Amino acid sequence: xxxxxxxxxxxxxAMLPLHSRNVAVIGAGAAGIVAARELRREGHKVxxxxxxxxxxxxxxxxxxxxADPIGLDxxxxxxxxxxxxxLRTNLPREVMGYTDYPFVPRKSxxxxxxxxxVHTEVLKYLKEFGRDxxxxxxxxxETEVLNVGLVENNKWKVRSKTRHDCYIDEIYDAVVVCxxxxxxxxxxxIPGINSWPGKQMHSHNYRVPEPFQDQVVVLIGGSASAxxxxxxxAGVAKEVYVASRSVADETYEKHPGYDNMWRxxxxxxxxxxxxxxxxxxxxxxxxxxxxxxxxxxxxxFLDTNGNVTVDDNCVGPLYEHVFxxxxxxxxxxxxxxxxxxxxxxxxxxxxxxxGNLSGRFALPSQEEMMEDVKAFYSKLEASGTxxxxxxNMAGYQFDYDDWLAEQCGSPGIEEWRKQMYIAxxxxxxxxxxxxxxxxxxxxxxxxxxEDFIKHTS
Ligand code: FAD
Numbered sequence: 001x002x003x004x005x006x007x008x009x010x011x012x013x014a015m016l017p018l019h020s021r022n023v024a025v026i027g028a029g030a031a032g033i034v035a036a037r038e039l040r041r042e043g044h045k046v047x048x049x050x051x052x053x054x055x056x057x058x059x060x061x062x063x064x065x066x067a068d069p070i071g072l073d074x075x076x077x078x079x080x081x082x083x084x085x086x087l088r089t090n091l092p093r094e095v096m097g098y099t100d101y102p103f104v105p106r107k108s109x110x111x112x113x114x115x116x117x118v119h120t121e122v123l124k125y126l127k128e129f130g131r132d133x134x135x136x137x138x139x140x141x142e143t144e145v146l147n148v149g150l151v152e153n154n155k156w157k158v159r160s161k162t163r164h165d166c167y168i169d170e171i172y173d174a175v176v177v178c179x180x181x182x183x184x185x186x187x188x189x190i191p192g193i194n195s196w197p198g199k200q201m202h203s204h205n206y207r208v209p210e211p212f213q214d215q216v217v218v219l220i221g222g223s224a225s226a227x228x229x230x231x232x233x234a235g236v237a238k239e240v241y242v243a244s245r246s247v248a249d250e251t252y253e254k255h256p257g258y259d260n261m262w263r264x265x266x267x268x269x270x271x272x273x274x275x276x277x278x279x280x281x282x283x284x285x286x287x288x289x290x291x292x293x294x295x296x297x298x299x300x301f302l303d304t305n306g307n308v309t310v311d312d313n314c315v316g317p318l319y320e321h322v323f324x325x326x327x328x329x330x331x332x333x334x335x336x337x338x339x340x341x342x343x344x345x346x347x348x349x350x351x352x353x354x355g356n357l358s359g360r361f362a363l364p365s366q367e368e369m370m371e372d373v374k375a376f377y378s379k380l381e382a383s384g385t386x387x388x389x390x391x392n393m394a395g396y397q398f399d400y401d402d403w404l405a406e407q408c409g410s411p412g413i414e415e416w417r418k419q420m421y422i423a424x425x426x427x428x429x430x431x432x433x434x435x436x437x438x439x440x441x442x443x444x445x446x447x448x449x450e451d452f453i454k455h456t457s
Contacts, residue, residue, distance in 0.1 A: 026178055027050060031334040033129060034098060034334075041354065049144075055127055059119055063085070069200065079183075079205075088116045093105075093117065103122075103125050141163075143168075146159045148175050150305065155330075157171055175330070176332050177333045181336065184297075185293075199289075200289045203226070203290065209232045209237070216239045217237050218288070219242050244266070247263060249280060319372060320372075323353075330357075337392075337397065345400070
């Protein structure tokens with residue numbers, strides 16, 4: 001465990017009058033809509049600024065891709081979503097949904113009732129959440145936030161652009177940043193790539209396999225997207241070579257069940273003659289290099305006078321991945337952690353933010369929060385963990401969730417959800433082809449369904 005949640009004790013609800021704040025939420029994805037709900041439940045006045053014309057963020061699939069396939073051109077038109085057409089969830093519905101709004105198949109039988117449904121099913125779920133909690137009335141669609149900066153009295157000036165190209169400046173007491181972090185590509189550094197003549201692309205711009213028909217593809221990465229996309233492409237490509245940091249340097253093996261797909265270590269170099277050399281010494285003449293190498297945190301609109309920066313893909317300093325100590329609770333971030341179950345985590349972070357803004361909860365002092373962040377960074381350093389893993393919560397996400405819940409006086413994460421997540425994660429590693437359709441945790445499904453009754457009946 002690199003970063004167990006803070007040991008600072010929660011400050012319990014005080015018997016003080018609560019304050020209602022004017023709060024801007026940036027983004028109406030899974031994080032922004034639950035933030036809006038929690039903030040309004042707490043009595044705040046909420047405006048959600050969303051550049052798209054609908055709720056859903058990442059889950060709004062589009063076949064459109066960006067003009068620069070590896071996303072290096074800062075002037076390119078940004079397409080927000082990174083979904084590919086065949087995507088099914090990599091978490092079972094029971095685990096994935098918000099804690100009090102289960103992600104269960106629709107009673108009408110329409111849609112995709114499977115346990116790991118296609119992406120359209122998630123979008124429907126988020127839209128139903130929006131409808132059932134009156135989120136739409138808080139959202140200003142087709143409104144892009146261009147700048148967020150501090151003004152006098154510790155308030156925020158938010159500049160946005162509407163669909164009619166009108167620029168609006170408004171003052172808010174607090175800003176909650178929910179702009180997502182799967183849009184700005186991170187590219188592998190490959191010696192010789194500038195003279196390599198083939199086509200490069202990032203998974204952000206991958207939608208369907210057809211363009212790879214009969215091509216020789218080198219795919220870099222080992223994440224959930226890489227695991228899906230290599231299989232998608234192997235169905236049409238001539239050959240697929242998967243280069244991954246997580247395998248030994250001598251690795252050279254066929255993917256079980258595939259005649260045209262091999263596993264390799266990372267790329268050593270790329271060359272003018274079109275060849276790509278792997279660390280195991282193997283050489284292939286490739287048409288395409290597909291980077292499934294993750295994303296960067298990116299807040300092009302945020303101006304905090306240096307109080308929040310992104311350093312080696314670590315957003316900080318942030319107390320418990322949410323509040324910059326100097327600006328707390330007036331600026332906050334929802335949904336930064338990765339290797340997590342995002343929806344319930346965003347829900348708990350949002351409750352914590354809402355209660356801190358109203359004064360129902362109190363944060364430690366600025367100095368204490370800063371000390372806590374420094375201790376966290378020191379631990380990372382001492383364990384040899386690069387800063388870019390600061391928001392990686394593999395191994396302790398549920399401790400973090402439970403800590404947040406304790407701060408809010410809310411129930412922690414259900415035991416069945418924790419166990420189900422662990423069971424599925426193991427299955428995903430052991431049987432990447434079949435984990436979505438075969439499972440052995442029916443007992444946990446039953447427990448989840450029993451639990452859901454109180455929210456669905
Ligand atoms: P987003 O969904 O990205 O929403 C951010 C919103 O902010 C968008 O609507 C965007 O338009 C808006 N926005 C951004 N900038 C501005 C601006 N300047 N002004 C106004 N609006 C702005 N999670 C799971 O639980 N299960 C899965 O199976 C799963 N699979 C995934 C597969 C892929 C390929 C990816 C990329 C992610 C997957 N995730 C999965 C994680 C997913 O990102 C989260 O589930 C969740 O959707 C994140 O929500 P968010 O609100 O933080 O960000």
